Amino acid sequence: MSEATVNTEEKIWYYAKPDGSKFGPYTEDELIKLLRNGILTGDDFIWMTEFEGWMNIGNSIYSYYLEKTL
Numbered sequence: 040m041s042e043a044t045v046n047t048e049e050k051i052w053y054y055a056k057p058d059g060s061k062f063g064p065y066t067e068d069e070l071i072k073l074l075r076n077g078i079l080t081g082d083d084f085i086w087m088t089e090f091e092g093w094m095n096i097g098n099s100i101y102s103y104y105l106e107k108t109l
Contacts, residue, residue, distance in 0.1 A: 049066050049067070050066075050067050050087055050089075051064040051065070051066070051087060051088070052064065052065045052066070052067060052069075052070045052085055052086070052087050053065070053085070053086045053087070054070070054073070054083055054084060054086075054096075055083065055084040055085075055093055056083055056084075057082055057083070057084075070085065070101070071101070071104050074096070074101060074104035074105055074106070075104050075105075075106060076106065077106040079096055079105070080096070080097075080105065081095070081096055081097025081105055082095075082096075083095075083096050084096065085099065
């Protein structure tokens with residue numbers, strides 16, 4: 040009988056501002072807090088080791104967590 044393995048490794052994220060400054064590492068929970076608190080905007084970029092390059096937050100699924108403006 041084989042046992043199913045569970046990947047418990049936390050994804051590690053980095054973010055970059057349009058001026059090229061980079062920050063991290065952050066856990067996914069920390070990244071979401073940065074998005075919800077308005078620290079990150081749709082113009083910023085995120086990256087993790089599974090990505091080939093930087094991804095614009097505004098074009099990612101994480102745009103859902105961006106602070107909403109009225």
